[in-house]
Amino acid sequence: MKPYSDKLTQFLTENGAVLNNASGDNDPAVIEKLKQQYNVLTEETSKLVDKFEIENNRTALGLLMISQKIGSKEKSLDELKEEFSKYPAQLKKTKLGKKVQSLLTGAEGDLAIGGKLPDFKGLTPEGEELTLTDFLKGKKLVLVDLWASWCGPCRQENPNLVKAYEAYHDKGFDIIGYSLDKEEVAWKKAIQVDKLTWTQVSNLMYWDDPIVPIYGIEGIPASYLIDGNGTILAMNLRGEELSKKIEEILAK
Numbered sequence: 001m002k003p004y005s006d007k008l009t010q011f012l013t014e015n016g017a018v019l020n021n022a023s024g025d026n027d028p029a030v031i032e033k034l035k036q037q038y039n040v041l042t043e044e045t046s047k048l049v050d051k052f053e054i055e056n057n058r059t060a061l062g063l064l065m066i067s068q069k070i071g072s073k074e075k076s077l078d079e080l081k082e083e084f085s086k087y088p089a090q091l092k093k094t095k096l097g098k099k100v101q102s103l104l105t106g107a108e109g110d111l112a113i114g115g116k117l118p119d120f121k122g123l124t125p126e127g128e129e130l131t132l133t134d135f136l137k138g139k140k141l142v143l144v145d146l147w148a149s150w151c152g153p154c155r156q157e158n159p160n161l162v163k164a165y166e167a168y169h170d171k172g173f174d175i176i177g178y179s180l181d182k183e184e185v186a187w188k189k190a191i192q193v194d195k196l197t198w199t200q201v202s203n204l205m206y207w208d209d210p211i212v213p214i215y216g217i218e219g220i221p222a223s224y225l226i227d228g229n230g231t232i233l234a235m236n237l238r239g240e241e242l243s244k245k246i247e248e249i250l251a252k
Helices: 002-020 028-055 060-072 077-085 095-105 132-136 152-171 184-193 211-215 239-250
Strands: 121-123 129-131 141-147 173-179 199-202 222-227 232-235
Touching: 002 028, 002 152, 002 184, 028 060, 028 152, 060 077, 060 095, 077 095, 121 199, 129 132, 132 141, 141 152, 141 239, 152 173, 152 239, 184 199, 222 239, 232 239
Parallel strands: 141 173, 173 199
Antiparallel strands: 121 129, 141 222, 222 232
């Protein structure tokens, strides 16, 4: 995956600013060409994943891929449950099998709608420590967005977050980004290129970050829409689904 991921990351770094400003002063023909190039890159990645999944179906690797898809929303929970049902009983009884089953049934303790999102802490780009608890003070509605500069799907979703932030920030909506980056320069550059003007934190620890086991993170992007008390209202909403949910909650 790495060569494909690197190509996608490089493309977004070089062209993200133009794509994010698609409705601005840029030539529509240029925008359309960049979108087509982006689609080709993402299709290459998808084909590779699909091929690997077919070759490793009904194996522990297949289970691992199901667990990573749960947070990505590539497939519905019903579709993933159907896939999981076809796995051998001996695999379902393994530690990974039980983990996947737990994720599919939503039996994740506090990490479910109505539960309270665990606290975390990280450093802002300016080097100041910030906890979720401190950030939530005085807030009405917050999206906790887990992402990274090297994550292609995360960068693809960022324009939607920018749109939602600009539309609803003045009405009480806010975002805090938590990055699983490992290189400070890449992290800060992605923030600038993608125009992420909201609060950002990271420990620059990649998958060794303490939030990974606490939140049971299997893949990113992952997000949690919470109220000012940290209560989870929705999870892993993207694009128009996120905007609709924000509008619905703020209207109450």
